[in-house]
Amino acid sequence: EKAGFDHFMLKEINEQPKAYRDTMRGRISEDGRSVALPELKITAEQLKGINRVHIVACGTALHAGLVGKNVIESLVRIPVETDVASEYRYRSPIITPDTLVIVVSQSGETADTLAALREAQRCGARVLAITNVVGSSVAREADDVIITLAGPEIAVASTKAYSSQLIAFFLFGLYWAQVVGKQDEAAVSHVLSAMQALPEQVEKILAQAEVLKEVAESISHHSSLFFIGRGVDYAVAMEGSLKLKEISYIHSEAYAAGELKHGTLALIEEGTPVIALLTQEELYEKMLSNIKETKARGADVLGIVNEGHESEIAKSVDRYFSIPRTLPLLTPALSVIPLQLISYYASLALGHDVDKPRNLAKSVTVE
Numbered sequence: 001e002k003a004g005f006d007h008f009m010l011k012e013i014n015e016q017p018k019a020y021r022d023t024m025r026g027r028i029s030e031d032g033r034s035v036a037l038p039e040l041k042i043t044a045e046q047l048k049g050i051n052r053v054h055i056v057a058c059g060t061a062l063h064a065g066l067v068g069k070n071v072i073e074s075l076v077r078i079p080v081e082t083d084v085a086s087e088y089r090y091r092s093p094i095i096t097p098d099t100l101v102i103v104v105s106q107s108g109e110t111a112d113t114l115a116a117l118r119e120a121q122r123c124g125a126r127v128l129a130i131t132n133v134v135g136s137s138v139a140r141e142a143d144d145v146i147i148t149l150a151g152p153e154i155a156v157a158s159t160k161a162y163s164s165q166l167i168a169f170f171l172f173g174l175y176w177a178q179v180v181g182k183q184d185e186a187a188v189s190h191v192l193s194a195m196q197a198l199p200e201q202v203e204k205i206l207a208q209a210e211v212l213k214e215v216a217e218s219i220s221h222h223s224s225l226f227f228i229g230r231g232v233d234y235a236v237a238m239e240g241s242l243k244l245k246e247i248s249y250i251h252s253e254a255y256a257a258g259e260l261k262h263g264t265l266a267l268i269e270e271g272t273p274v275i276a277l278l279t280q281e282e283l284y285e286k287m288l289s290n291i292k293e294t295k296a297r298g299a300d301v302l303g304i305v306n307e308g309h310e311s312e313i314a315k316s317v318d319r320y321f322s323i324p325r326t327l328p329l330l331t332p333a334l335s336v337i338p339l340q341l342i343s344y345y346a347s348l349a350l351g352h353d354v355d356k357p358r359n360l361a362k363s364v365t366v367e
């Protein structure tokens with residue numbers, strides 16, 4: 001049932017091209033110029049009336065939500081707040097009639113997420129759920145549901161569910177922008193064609209998986225490391241850090257690269273591994289100076305860059321891994337893959353139970 005893979009996690013990492021295709025299938029018009037989400041009950045009129053969004057989830061699903069915030073804010077230009085479900089449900093959130101609450105949950109059974117959904121509805125909000133399980137509690141109780149078609153995810157560490165949630169956010173953001181006229185047809189079809197290239201681009205990354213084994217093995221000798229990035233790269237850094245902690249038990253922190261010098265830089269010493277994401281071209285130079293700050297303290301840096309930057313980045317980092325080019329907003333769907341693989345190989349190198357890490361359950365149905 002692991003289809004020839006050693007672990008469910010590795011199988012599920014490799015299923016991402018299919019998960020992307022399945023999640024997009026039937027939701028992009030034949031001519032590739034518009035998004036169709038007939039499952040949504042919310043009307044164009046109602047979407048026009050939404051002026052703020054709260055994205056609420058736990059763990060990896062929350063990290064997908066952080067990318068979702070960037071997607072909605074840049075495509076629809078509506079302010080989005082993201083919150084941890086266990087905080088949201090108790091902080092008497094400010095919900096107005098023009099608030100849309102989006103809950104994200106692979107299982108659709110996470111207790112805190114479900115409670116946040118109920119609290120939002122109690123306060124009068126309309127709730128849209130992004131979930132992988134048809135018929136789950138979250139899917140049943142939400143007003144609108146977008147199902148990710150990642151297929152069953154068995155490994156405790158979420159991989160294909162997260163990346164399919166990103167696809168769902170891209171689709172929903174485009175759909176919304178399209179129905180309220182925030183993006184014209186040319187802009188929508190430009191993003192859609194880039195999205196349709198993602199599955200093959202993931203395949204390209206997966207074909208280089210072995211390269212990351214060596215990086216993971218060197219990391220596995222350390223007790224702490226940092227993931228740094230800016231913009232959506234920072235959101236992906238958080239996911240990379242959680243994944244690594246969860247299955248390798250190595251401490252790591254994700255940092256907004258520009259924030260390092262406000263304290264955390266003190267922790268960088270000779271040999272500290274730093275994984276730096278530089279997929280946002282506009283922020284590339286800024287990232288290079290942040291990398292320099294860590295190198296000056298002896299950091300051992302792995303840079304994740306877009307194709308074409310190889311010879312240039314080689315001068316600034318100890319190692320690099322390049323990913324195919326896509327639109328800046330879509331990069332998380334690619335840049336997360338090497339991070340998943342690094343966690344997988346690090347856990348393997350340390351001899352841990354990759355699919356069933358200590359202290360954790362696949363579905364957290366208690367508070």
Ligand code: M6R
Pocket residue numbers: 058059060061104105106107108109110113156157158159242243246362363364
């Ligand atoms: O089923 P959910 O998406 O609601 O689960 C939320 C988190 O418990 C989950 O994403 C957790 O963080 C993963 N094990 C991380 O890999």
